Amino acid sequence: MSDAIPEFSKAKSGDGQDVSLTNLSAFASGPGIKSGKEVAAILAVAVIIIGGIELALRLFHVPLYIMPPPSSIVQALFEEFPLIAPHLGYTLVELVSGFAIGAAVGLVLAAVITQFPFAEKIVAPYILLLVTTPMLALVPLLILRFGFGYTPRIIAVALAAGPMVMINAATGFRRVDSAKIALARSYGASTLQIFWKIRAPMALPMILVGLMIGAIFGLLTAVGAEMVGGGFGLGNRLTTYSSMIQMPQFFAVVLILSMLGILIYVLFFLIGKKWASWEA
Amino acid sequence: MNAGETTAPKLGVQAATKIYHTASGDLLALDRCSLDIRASEIVSIVGPSGCGKTTLLWSMSGLHSLTGGEILLDGKKITGPHPDIGIVFQEANLLPWRNLDANIRFPFEIKGEKPDRAWIAHLLNRVGLDGFGGKFPRELSGGMQQRAAIVRALALKPSVLLMDEPFGALDSFTREEMNRLVEEIWLDTKTTIVFITHSIEEAIFLSDRVVVLSARPGRVAKEYRVPFPRPRSLEIMATREVFDLTNKIKMDIVGERATAKPEQQRPSAEIVRIRP
Numbered sequence A: 001m002s003d004a005i006p007e008f009s010k011a012k013s014g015d016g017q018d019v020s021l022t023n024l025s026a027f028a029s030g031p032g033i034k035s036g037k038e039v040a041a042i043l044a045v046a047v048i049i050i051g052g053i054e055l056a057l058r059l060f061h062v063p064l065y066i067m068p069p070p071s072s073i074v075q076a077l078f079e080e081f082p083l084i085a086p087h088l089g090y091t092l093v094e095l096v097s098g099f100a101i102g103a104a105v106g107l108v109l110a111a112v113i114t115q116f117p118f119a120e121k122i123v124a125p126y127i128l129l130l131v132t133t134p135m136l137a138l139v140p141l142l143i144l145r146f147g148f149g150y151t152p153r154i155i156a157v158a159l160a161a162g163p164m165v166m167i168n169a170a171t172g173f174r175r176v177d178s179a180k181i182a183l184a185r186s187y188g189a190s191t192l193q194i195f196w197k198i199r200a201p202m203a204l205p206m207i208l209v210g211l212m213i214g215a216i217f218g219l220l221t222a223v224g225a226e227m228v229g230g231g232f233g234l235g236n237r238l239t240t241y242s243s244m245i246q247m248p249q250f251f252a253v254v255l256i257l258s259m260l261g262i263l264i265y266v267l268f269f270l271i272g273k274k275w276a277s278w279e280a
Numbered sequence B: 001m002n003a004g005e006t007t008a009p010k011l012g013v014q015a016a017t018k019i020y021h022t023a024s025g026d027l028l029a030l031d032r033c034s035l036d037i038r039a040s041e042i043v044s045i046v047g048p049s050g051c052g053k054t055t056l057l058w059s060m061s062g063l064h065s066l067t068g069g070e071i072l073l074d075g076k077k078i079t080g081p082h083p084d085i086g087i088v089f090q091e092a093n094l095l096p097w098r099n100l101d102a103n104i105r106f107p108f109e110i111k112g113e114k115p116d117r118a119w120i121a122h123l124l125n126r127v128g129l130d131g132f133g134g135k136f137p138r139e140l141s142g143g144m145q146q147r148a149a150i151v152r153a154l155a156l157k158p159s160v161l162l163m164d165e166p167f168g169a170l171d172s173f174t175r176e177e178m179n180r181l182v183e184e185i186w187l188d189t190k191t192t193i194v195f196i197t198h199s200i201e202e203a204i205f206l207s208d209r210v211v212v213l214s215a216r217p218g219r220v221a222k223e224y225r226v227p228f229p230r231p232r233s234l235e236i237m238a239t240r241e242v243f244d245l246t247n248k249i250k251m252d253i254v255g256e257r258a259t260a261k262p263e264q265q266r267p268s269a270e271i272v273r274i275r276p
Helices: A036-059 A070-113 A117-132 A135-146 A150-173 A178-186 A191-227 A234-243 A247-275 B053-060 B100-111 B117-126 B142-154 B172-189 B200-206 B234-238 B240-259 B268-273
Strands: B011-022 B025-037 B042-046 B068-073 B085-088 B160-164 B192-196 B209-213 B220-225
Touching: A036 A070, A070 A117, A070 A150, A070 A191, A070 A234, A070 A247, A117 A150, A135 A150, A135 A191, A150 A191, A178 A191, A178 B085, A178 B100, A191 A234, A191 A247, A191 B100, A234 A247, B011 B053, B025 B053, B025 B068, B025 B220, B042 B053, B042 B200, B053 B160, B053 B192, B085 B142, B100 B142, B117 B142, B117 B172, B142 B172, B172 B192, B172 B200, B192 B200, B200 B209, B200 B234, B200 B240, B209 B240, B220 B240, B234 B240
Parallel strands: B042 B192, B042 B209, B085 B160, B160 B192
Antiparallel strands: B011 B025, B011 B068, B209 B220
C-alpha cells in the first residue's frame, strides 16, 4: 500500500475553482430569476427588437421568401402546429432514446475509466476524437446500414451525446479530494461506498454540465440526421418547407427547435440548482 | 494526575517509521518515532513544518500504513481505520453537498448503523449548534464548521480523538473559544485526545503533555508536562510559567530548524539501512 503525503492546500480540487470552461458558471450566468424591474426591461427589449424587425420588414416590403415578419411566423406556428406536432414527436423520440443510451454508456465509461489512470491515458485520444468528430458525418453511412427509420438517427444522437457526457463526467470523477476520501476511509468505507458517497456527489456538477451539453449536441445531431434521407422529424420539415419556399413555416420550425434547446438548458439548470447548488 | 497513569498506554507508537515513495525519490517522514499516550490524556504534538506531525497522526488513525514500527491501541496493533478512533481533520472537511445533519449522519451511513440521535443532540447542544442541522457547510462560519466536524468525530463515541491542526484556519479569538470547547468536551467525555498544532500557546493551554517533534525525519525531540489543573482559564496563559514553557518549546523548534539542513534528503541507501 503506498500512501500519498497528506496535503491540504487551500485551492484544492473540490472547492470548485479548478474546473475551467464548462464549470457551473455556465449555469450561474444563465436565466436566474431576477427582480421585477429587470424582467420588465428584458421584456421591453424583446418587444422593441421583435416589433422593430416586424416594422422594418413591412416598411421595406421585404419579400416573404427572404425573411417573413415575426407575426407571420407566429401565425404559421399556430396554424401548422397540428402538422408539425408528429414530427416534433419523432425528433423527441430520437433525442430522448439516443441521449439516454449515449449518456448511460458515457457515464459508466467515465466512472470506470477514471479509476484506472493508465487506461485513461490510452483511451483519452480516442475519446477526444469522438468528441471532436461531427457524428453527423456518419449519418449517410448509418442510413445505408440501418435504413431510413429511427435506428440510424438514434445511433447518431447516442454517438454525439455519449462522448460529451463522458468527457465532462470524467473531469468530475477525476476531482479527487484526498481529505474527503480519507474521512470516508477513517470510518471503514469500502471502495464502492467511497464511490457513491464521495466521488459521485463530487462529480455531480460536472456530470450535469456534461448531460446538458450532450443533450444539446444530441438535438443538433437529431435534426441534422433528419435532413439526410427519410421523411420525418423536424429536420425533415426544415428541408421540406425551405424547398417549398414556405418561409413562415420554416421559421416556425426553427422557433420550435430553439425552444427545445432552451427547454433542455432550463431543465438542467433547475436540476443543477436543486442538486448541485453547493458548488456554484 | 490521570486514572490511566499506572496502566498500559491507551495508544502506543513504537518506533514508527514512514517512508513516502514520491516521484522525486524516497522521503523519510518519520524515523523510529516512539510515544505513549495514556487513557484520558490530552497530548499535543508540535514541531517545525513538514516534520511529519500529520503523517504520525494519520498513521495513528490507521489511514496510513507504517513502513516500520507499529501503533498499538489498547495493546493491539492497528492495521487500518479503527472504530474506536475519531479524527478531526484540518479545515473541518465537511461534505459540502450535505447539510449539517447529513454530515453528522455520514459515519453511521458508512457503518450501516442507526444514528444515536440523543447523543448527537447532546453533542450539538454542547458545541452550540442547536437548530443548525438544516444548514449547509458554506452557510456556516469556519468555527461552526469545525464544531460540526468535532460532533461528527465524536458521534460514534470513539475512545481516542485525533485532531489534525483543527483550528489552524481560524482567527485567534475563535481559536481560543474552540480550545475551551475542546477542554469542556474532554471534561465531559474524558476522551483521549492527540492534538496536532502549530500554535505553542494552544498546545500548552490544552495539553497534559506537549511533545516536540524534530525536523524531518520526525522523531520525538522533547516532552513537556503541563501541570495546570482543569478547567483551565485563559488567565494561566499570562503566567510566568507558561511564558517560560512557551519560550522553551519555541527554542526547541527554532533551534531544530537552525541546525537542520532543510530540503536535504538522505541518500536512499542510508534510508534502506534504517528499516527494521
